Amino acid sequence: MIHLTESAATHIRNFLENRGKGEGIRIGVKTSGCSGLAYVLEFVDEIESHDQIFEQHGVKVFIDPKSLVYLDGLEMDYAKTGLNEGFEFSNPNQKGECGCGESFTV
Template identity: 75%
Template sequence: MIELTKSAGTHVRNFLDNRGHGEGIRVGVRTAGCSGLQYVLEFVDDIDPNDEHYESEGVSIFIDPKSKVYLQGLKMDYVKEGLNEGFKFTNPNQKGECGCGESFTV
């Protein structure tokens, strides 16, 4: 369902270790931006039994039922480009994105 690259998995595991607690991360989408949808990441401290659960690169990933349809086949990478760093999302469902890359359409 969702695949993390080695770099993304290392980044998330380090963040969880430094945080000292948490079950994993929740990946979802919300309505926002110019194109309509935006990715949302948050730490999971309490598991929601309605969430789908996946494992990738040693990280527990949780997806809420409403976001699942938009995230089928998502690949998450963590990249550093010059002074910028962050998650890069490759989504086979994505049909377009806004000019700034902050939101997408399916």
């Protein structure tokens, strides 16, 4: 299960409306950084047959089965703190992260 906060869902809906098309977003992981894995976000225009689909607050989130192993239980938020803003991930599978916060381990 993936959980989107209302703030994250609102931000994603705005992106999709400004873009003018899209079924939702895909969250995945890729090998990257000094800790091993990094989050990947991309728009979904065509649904893949193997996608797991989660819908909250009117937003569809697509995850491939390989990434779901690392992302099950993920909470995704959108926060603005001072001059910084962006998506924040709270992942119960995460055991550590690199010093710069760009990658994580499970």
